[in-house]
Amino acid sequence: MEGLMMQQPLLVASLLTHAERHHGGQEIVSRRVEGDIHRYTYRDLAQRARRLANALAALGIGPGERVGTLAWNGYRHMELYFAASGSGSVLHTLNPRLHVDQLAYIFDHAEDRVVFFDLTFLPLIESAAPLLKSPKIFVAMTDRAHMPSKHNVPIMLMCYEDLIKGSNDEFDWPLLDENSAASLCYTSGTTGNPKGVLYSHRSTVLHTYAAALPDSLNCSARDSILPVVPMFHVNAWGLPYIACMVGAKLVFPGPALDGKSLYELIEGEQVTLSAGVPTVWQGLLTHVGERRGEFSSMRRTVIGGAACSTAMATEFQEQYRVDVLHAWGMTELSPVGTVCSFKAHHEALPRQDRYAVQSKQGRALFGIDMKIVGPDGEAMPWDGVAAGDLLVRGHWVAMNYFGSEGASPLRDGWFPTGDVAKIDPDGFMHITDRSKDVIKSGGEWISSIDIENVACLHPQVAMAVCIAARHPKWDERPLLLVVRKPGSDVDSQALLEFFDGRVAKWWKPDAIVFVESVPLGGTGKVLKNQLREQYGDYYLTA
Template structure:
């Protein structure tokens, strides 16, 4: 068989060659802009040639502080295509974490959006390796005391639109870098290779996973600074999909409008995004009939939300699971052919699980006594391995705790049924141990959010002198709705054993979230414990 390296440059080259007329729809600070793949290809080559002229070498790190738009997409391809590493930085992290990440990665250049540039102004003196800052804007550069600041459009203007990407790059060479969200300690860096990125993109194109195709109008809502927007920009470009980039500081209203106006067929984001979109759909009229899939990951999706999308709006809901260390796609929840005639309650229970392992990966579920039985009862930690699973953290000895004997220890506790369907029960640190028995905060949260009056809910534990730990429910009620503790307890009692029920319900205006929209349980625990200390 012929030998050929799997390189990211081949993806943009395919889009240029076979889909030159297809579009990237990009929302920026100045409104909607449209580019053909021919134009994106030329701009990407100009950017690559300028990076080359600047002296960027193989495996140099190039940082981005940017939203989802066409310039960020060009960086996704230009940087790895010359052998460097595109380092997407989470703009929602604390400034001290952003400084740590840039210094730890040793970024040579930072490409930054104009509305994020004040962050650079506040931190640039602490950045040890950055040689220049390129501001991505259509407007004039802001006046600034930061040295070596350039305009992206002016910077690439002199680039070569016919620049040829080198072909001697090793497929195992690093191509991308993303840091974890840092719920505890400093963020941890994960490197992705050309090979891992291409193979991960192939997995997204499988009919039994996400089923990405040329016919899709794909809108990645998950940020491009978070695990490569789950790989959607890569697979979309490779296959010639129309890509809709929602741009800076979008709202549920904006997402609904883009879905309607651009006839979006597939979109992806975390549950809190889709809860916000549902609220917007409830309050205003939109045509979302073009959607063939809402892909949800990051944390468990509430059963009630899945039902609402599918039954009320006729929008198929696709539950997936992964993490920064898994590129991220690891499992997808799709009904098997013979499960489609299940009774409705059983059908939706299956849909709410995290599904089965994506082809190409391997898994184990390990408890205190070894691998657990596939009986949907015994719980254990999910372990993963495969060609797009990380094998270490970047220059960080904490990898010794997560990567052991060729397996990634995910920290997620799950059960597996007899057919291999995974149900994430909790994070190991979030399981609640009460009277020697385990309580799943995820199961309680999903049950609570099935109540029609509940907008968001999160369950955490507090210490208990008798039972060790007890669950407390934190609830945000829909605008215009009311709820009492007793109403919620009446709703939960038929679903759980008495000892599973929360000891209390705290009604809140908002539940704290991580930089990527997940519930931030560490901060929530602190709030709850302070509440009971008063």
């Protein structure tokens, strides 16, 4: 049949090839773990990524095998993004904020062949390595001069820069099946063990296209982009890929995410766009406010991971002239699902009405479809009043979990987000509640059930219920409600100390409230909604 278009696979490596060819001189700036600032270009990135792809082959890493990373946002991590996925293996980014037991589980479940890590995380590697069931190759992401002279990793550490120097920069990116796996990220927003979400080359490139659009994250070659959202957290919301696609300057913050450090990078590198969770921005706003500073270049920031308060949006926009893009997504959505970009008629609304719109999570990107359903599974109207379970489907939505032996999470082809939401006639979605009993603290999930399980291990605890309580800094923090066993005199301090070593430090509840009983439903299930109503403002009023 005549007149049809060419068919070329959508591959992650094509993003880097495009950046090298059309934006080769564009700068990538990284604050390194070693303490200095590193600068190079997309041309340098592409050359070193090819060297690294050859190094992975020399290590015996084959197609489909997982390459783990435990690293901050930086140029070496960026090189791994393309060397691993582009060569046919699978980039697996790990969250260093997880407890060592969870990390060890994920290492083994993903069957990582090699793990690259920043020196900051050497203690985590030393703790996790003895727990692993299968051997790994460990590579420290530094040069020979900064390699640790002593360590407790049970095998020899390899040096990243030695691998680069010892490899050829000639490498032809293979023509892969666009539906093959490109990267892997585990979500901790579930009960039980973390679940892996496997992204394909096709889904990654399509997500990159959509997220870069003007009504999405609005990125171009004229931007200087600072991804504060971690590269270990759903690929920094796709910004490393987007920057390659549009040719934007990239600025990586490394491990320094305090307000002062970020402000220095934003001003020094003339950052125009940044992205992160509300807790990070609160630290930045506090620093800028204390020194009576201003933003000379930054004109918009993407806020996601947790709800953006009207107060934060007001401060950014009215005091500093920085537009706020409120966004929503999930690990299972690659992650961007909606962005709160105004339609034309919103611009003419009164000030408070515009902020009311901005408080919503926004409208779906092309490529994402969504609906809300009632208990009967029937679709509910988009009237801004009816609330129901939020379901999504699309080109970059997970169909199942990696290595999962259970049934698909889909409901008649739709992914259940676990959120309860409303959708208004303009298509703006607003999350009103979460059906999952998890806590979102500073943009990161904490499992309430895991907290409860640890508490119930204590010999003097009869029952424990963990709920999300609103917090002025972290959006939410875990609050533990405990029923003591008869005759018990356990106090808060002793019980909080009981958590040490059993969960990550930032998972520990900030407070414990001892109660005589907890409300139960007809089937014996704890009525957490009643407890949230009663204690939801505990940290705001304490």
